[in-house]
Amino acid sequence: EDQVTQSPEALRLQEGESSSLNCSYTVSGLRGLFWYRQDPGKGPEFLFTLYSAGEEKEKERLKATLTKKESFLHITAPKPEDSATYLCAVQVNRGGGFKTIFGAGTRLFVKA
Amino acid sequence: DTGVSQNPRHKITKRGQNVTFRCDPISEHNRLYWYRQTLGQGPEFLTYFQNEAQLEKSRLLSDRFSAERPKGSFSTLEIQRTEQGDSAMYLCASSSWTGTSGGDTQYFGPGTRLTVL
Helix, strand or coil, X not given: CCEEEEECXXXXXXXXXXXXXXXXXXXXXXXXXXXXXECCCCCCEEEEEECCCCCXXXXXXXXXXXXXXXXXXXXXXXXXXXXXXXXXXXXXXXXXXXXXXXXXXXXXXXXX | CCCCEEECCEEEECCCXXXXXXXXXXXXXXXXXXXXXXXXXXXXXXXXXXXXXXXXXXXXXXXXXXXXXCCCCCEEEEECCCCHHHCEEEEEEEECCCCCCCCCCCEECCCEEEEEC
């Protein structure tokens, strides 16, 4: 069965303390892996799409990487405004189309 | 770029009532998705449209749920005879699918928070 697991469930960092969030997946027919940021009470905000192992993308303090079994979201020198839930989603081939499966997210808290 | 919009943002209803939500996708996006999200979980897929055709429905979408996208633009999601278990955030997303290889990047709206009393 297709599975997406994010770890840790919650992460508390001091401002400037770099760390990584993990998204591991067990699927077949991967079309793409997506990272989103979600603030409380709001819809997910798109961050990155990764298509193949070895691919990396960066945006400000965030860098996403992809292997055949997992993806990492690296946060360098985080600031309090980076506090949010970070969601990972994988898209897989199914039947004549595809489906998108989200992980439960990692809740990031950055303290000043 | 106006983004995906959803209305209403909040809905409180009594058990057994019907509710309808609206989603306006990003202009010219041909795909539109509905998801449901409960506290502490990621969004769960409900259904999606390509233009006006509904291409897939999740097993989560019981016969009390119906979705339409009559002219391939906005979409509505109706829940009949609401139950307390329907309380959740209902998210809409849209994408511009070209049919080429690779993933389909979805852009989300702000969601509609449903509370069933």
